[in-house]
Amino acid sequence: MSLKKSESICPICGQDNNCKHGQGGCWCDTVKIQKYVLDLVPEDKRGKACICKSCIEKYQK
Template sequence: MSLTGEERICPICGKDNNCQHGNKDCWCNTIVVPKHVIDMVPEDKKGKACICRDCIEKYK
């Protein structure tokens, strides 16, 4: 499954989120994202792309 440009961009920092959406082995399937980090995502970008691992770790 190929991601669109918007799906590949972290909604917080704007860098590549390195997500392999649809791949059961993707890192995003095993990480817990704290609610306060999810709340940082702008409304118009919620549910459209994964937050990158760097932002999750930075704001954890």
């Protein structure tokens, strides 16, 4: 199963999120993301794609 193009794009910065969710495991399966970071995702993109590692690191500091 491969991701749709829209699922491979970070909804915050628009870069590749390197997500492999649903393909045997991914780094995103074990990351805890603070609510205030999730709130940065535009409403129309919520629950459709993972936030990339760069944005998680940038906004969780």
